[in-house]
Amino acid sequence: MKPLTGKEPIAAAAGPCACGGASGPGGGAVSCCDASCDASVAADGDSGQPCCGGPQAPAASPMARPGYELLPFVASFVTTLSGPVPVVRTTLGRGDVRGTLGARLGYGRDGYRVAPGLYGVGSPGPDSPVLVTADYKLSFDALRRELSGIDAWILVLDTRGVNVWCAAGKGTFSTGEVVRQVAASGLERVVTHRRLILPQLAAPGVSALKVKERCGFSVVYGPVRAADLPAFLRAGNRATPAMRRVSFTLAERLAVSPVELYHARKWLWWAVLAALAVSGIGPGGFSLSAVWERGPWLAAATGAGLVAGALLVPALLPWLPGRAFAVKGAFVGAIGGLFTVSAAVGVFPGAVPVSGRVGMVLLAAGISSYLAMNFTGSTPFTSPSGVEREMRRAMPLQAAALVAATASWIASAF
Amino acid sequence: MRTFRYLSGVSTLALDTARCVGCGWCEVVCPHGVLAVSDGKAGIVDRDRCMECGACAANCPAGAVRVTPGVGCAAYILQVWLKGKAKASCC
Numbered sequence: 001m002k003p004l005t006g007k008e009p010i011a012a013a014a015g016p017c018a019c020g021g022a023s024g025p026g027g028g029a030v031s032c033c034d035a036s037c038d039a040s041v042a043a044d045g046d047s048g049q050p051c052c053g054g055p056q057a058p059a060a061s062p063m064a065r066p067g068y069e070l071l072p073f074v075a076s077f078v079t080t081l082s083g084p085v086p087v088v089r090t091t092l093g094r095g096d097v098r099g100t101l102g103a104r105l106g107y108g109r110d111g112y113r114v115a116p117g118l119y120g121v122g123s124p125g126p127d128s129p130v131l132v133t134a135d136y137k138l139s140f141d142a143l144r145r146e147l148s149g150i151d152a153w154i155l156v157l158d159t160r161g162v163n164v165w166c167a168a169g170k171g172t173f174s175t176g177e178v179v180r181q182v183a184a185s186g187l188e189r190v191v192t193h194r195r196l197i198l199p200q201l202a203a204p205g206v207s208a209l210k211v212k213e214r215c216g217f218s219v220v221y222g223p224v225r226a227a228d229l230p231a232f233l234r235a236g237n238r239a240t241p242a243m244r245r246v247s248f249t250l251a252e253r254l255a256v257s258p259v260e261l262y263h264a265r266k267w268l269w270w271a272v273l274a275a276l277a278v279s280g281i282g283p284g285g286f287s288l289s290a291v292w293e294r295g296p297w298l299a300a301a302t303g304a305g306l307v308a309g310a311l312l313v314p315a316l317l318p319w320l321p322g323r324a325f326a327v328k329g330a331f332v333g334a335i336g337g338l339f340t341v342s343a344a345v346g347v348f349p350g351a352v353p354v355s356g357r358v359g360m361v362l363l364a365a366g367i368s369s370y371l372a373m374n375f376t377g378s379t380p381f382t383s384p385s386g387v388e389r390e391m392r393r394a395m396p397l398q399a400a401a402l403v404a405a406t407a408s409w410i411a412s413a414f
Numbered sequence: 415m416r417t418f419r420y421l422s423g424v425s426t427l428a429l430d431t432a433r434c435v436g437c438g439w440c441e442v443v444c445p446h447g448v449l450a451v452s453d454g455k456a457g458i459v460d461r462d463r464c465m466e467c468g469a470c471a472a473n474c475p476a477g478a479v480r481v482t483p484g485v486g487c488a489a490y491i492l493q494v495w496l497k498g499k500a501k502a503s504c505c
Contacts, residue, residue, distance in 0.1 A: 169467065169485050203443035203469035204483060221442055239442075246445040248418060318417045325488075377487025379418075381446065383466040384484030386421035388491055 071114075072096075073144070078120050082186030087120040090148035096141055103138050104255055106262025112137045116158040118185035122151035126192040129233060131222070132178060133199065134159040134167050146226045150233065153190065157181050165380075168205030175207050179215045188216070197222045197237065200244060246380040253314045256378040260310035260371060268306065271367075275299045278406055282413040290413065297344045297352055298409060301360035302367060304336035309371025312336070314378070325372045325382075326394030330401075333368020337361035356412030359405040366401030369394060425464035426482040431455055433478035440470035440479055449479070 063070055063077060072093050077084040092100075102108020113135045120128075121144055130153045133143050140156060157177045159167035167173035178196065182188070198206060200221045208219035223232050223243035232239050279295035280286045309329045313320065320328035341357045352360070373394060376382040427448065436454035446463040449456050449470055456478070468483025485491075493502035 165467075166485075168469075169483070200443060200469075201445065203473055204467045205472065207472050208439065209473070209475050224445060241447070244442065244445070245447060323419060323421050373488045377485065377489050379486075381418045381463070381465050382420050382486035383425055383464060384486045384491065385424040385426055385466060385482070387486045387488050389421060389424055391488055391491060 073141075078124060080186075081189040082118070085118050085120050085124075085153075085190070087122075087124070088144050088154070090121060090144050090146075092141055092145055096137075099137055100141065104258055106259045109259070111161055113161040114140045114156055116156045116181060118187065118190065119154040119156060120152070121147045121154060122149070124151045124153050126190070128152050128191065129197055129237075130155055130187065130191060130195065130217075131197050131229070132157065132181075132202070134162065134164045134173055136161050136163045136167075139163045143226045143229075146229055150230060152233075153187075155181055155185060155187065155196070164199045165201040165204075168202045171205055173202050173205045175205070175210045175214070178206060178211050178219075182215045182217055194218060195220060199226075200224050200239075201246075248317075248380055250315065253317060257311055257314040257375070260314070260375060260378070261306070264306055264310060264371075268302075271302050272299045275302050278409060279413075281410050293351065294356070294413065297340065297356075297360060298363065300340045300343070301337055301364045304340045305333050305364040305367025306371065308332040308336035308364060309368035310375070313368070313372040314375055317379075324390045324394065325376050326369045326390055326398070329369035329372025329375075330365045332372070333365040334361055336368060337364030340364065353412045355408045359407075359409035359412065362401045362405035362408070366398050366405060369401070370398050373398075419462065420465070420486075422462045425461055425466055426480075427458065427461060427464045427466065427470075428480045429456060429458055430478045430480070431457075433476045435476045435478070437475060439473040439475065443469035443473050445469070 061070055063074070071086075072095055073088050074086040075089045076087045078087050079085075099108060099112060103112045114137050116135050122128075128151045131143065131147075132155045133139050135156050135158055140154075143154065157167075157173055158181070159172045159177070162170065162172060164173055178198070182196070188194075194217050196211070196217045197220050198208075201224055203221060206219065208221070212218045220237050221239075222229060222237075223239045224246055225243070228239070228243040232243060275298035276291050276295035279293075279298055280288065280291040282290045309332070312332045313325070313329050316332065317328070321331055322328050337360050341352070341360050344352045344357070344360070373387075373390065376387045376390075429449070434456045436451055436456065438451045438456075440449040440456050441451050445467065446460075446465065448458060448460055448464045450459045451457070464481070465486055466481050466483055468481055470479045471481050471483065490502060
């Protein structure tokens with residue numbers, strides 16, 4: 001059989017293999033998706049050349065198994081007494097970075113998981129440490145990217161796609177789940193020691209004492225951040241006080257704030273619609289021209305409240321007045337409202353009377369205050385008792401601000 | 415983290431010094447350095463930094479530390495108010 005040379009009409013006409021249509025530059029010639037082409041590949045059988053004429057794809061990985069997909073972060077497999085264990089890379093690929101982006105922005109957050117069980121990194125052996133983590137892919141990636149040059153086992157628990165700290169709080173990163181995965185992975189045959197290193201933030205869900213009682217493995221709490229793990233391991237599993245404290249740097253605050261914006265999609269359009277509808281009310285009943293003239297300003301105040309509460313409060317958190325997040329949010333929101341008022345006055349001096357301007361500021365402050373209060377859930381230092389106290393005081397005021405804003409906005413039309 | 419302080423006088427953290435065996439697990443697991451052991455007994459260093467995560471109570475072998483653990487998240491607490499504890503979910 002003669003290999004295709006690239007000069008055959010089939011090869012000349014064919015596009016990349018993902019092609020959908022049949023017409024290539026040759027006009028009416030076949031693409032690789034066509035049956036005739038498939039037949040030619042079949043006929044060409046052993047030549048090994050694909051009909052498309054592009055470079056040949058590599059042979060199937062020796063790790064490939066029918067019915068399974070080999071994940072890009074798996075570099076190889078290591079044989080243990082409990083069967084083959086995937087060894088993962090310590091660098092993040094393009095797919096991992098894309099996944100991180102999706103999870104951070106919110107749209108790719110649910111179901112972003114890796115399969116629970118045992119993994120390895122480097123050249124793990126019977127003496128290598130066992131690092132326990134959550135099955136949220138962001139947690140898994142945060143761990144493995146810090147382990148270059150380290151030989152270790154990674155035991156991933158089934159935490160329902162939730163990160164270590166939240167899973168510990170919800171009870172899925174638990175004593176029972178640690179014990180279950182230790183047994184399911186056959187860890188006692190893989191390592192000769194009997195020690196697990198858990199992230200410190202797993203402690204709310206785990207009793208170190210009970211893990212030892214139930215599976216014979218003792219628990220050592222590692223540092224809060226995976227980045228400190230190499231130093232922790234080098235120091236003989238000892239953490240410095242700094243490794244034991246959570247932080248909330250500007251970068252960390254900005255990483256968790258886009259999700260707040262993503263959640264806003266559920267109500268933002270209704271809020272803008274409501275703002276436009278309220279703007280149509282005037283002395284002559286409801287008028288569409290009033291919707292166009294006045295509506296955008298109230299919608300802008302809504303947007304200012306959103307940006308203030310969901311982005312500016314997280315960014316400026318340490319420098320804002322007040323301990324309560326509702327206060328911080330109201331403060332930034334009011335400033336945001338004043339900005340939109342000055343824009344309105346600057347563009348169209350007569351567009352919004354004074355009572356309307358008050359309404360815009362109240363609306364932005366109220367929305368921002370509520371959103372800032374919700375940001376408590378993304379911070380690592382707010383207690384439930386404190387949040388509940390804050391909510392009981394702030395929510396009636398936020399509701400009152402919304403009502404007063406609507407009333408003064410409508411009044412400003414008369 | 416020293417820059418962040420939340421509301422004062424709200425934490426449910428309680429320490430029974432008589433029961434404390436001075437093992438130091440609470441000091442290890444606390445992410446805010448609220449508890450510390452000195453002279454063989456744990457003590458509350460800075461109660462107002464406590465975020466009630468429950469790590470200390472879960473890992474105290476003597477039952478000396480007690481706290482009502484929970485999630486300090488307004489969205490979650492609102493769901494508990496509206497739908498009840500069973501149906502509330504975190505974000």
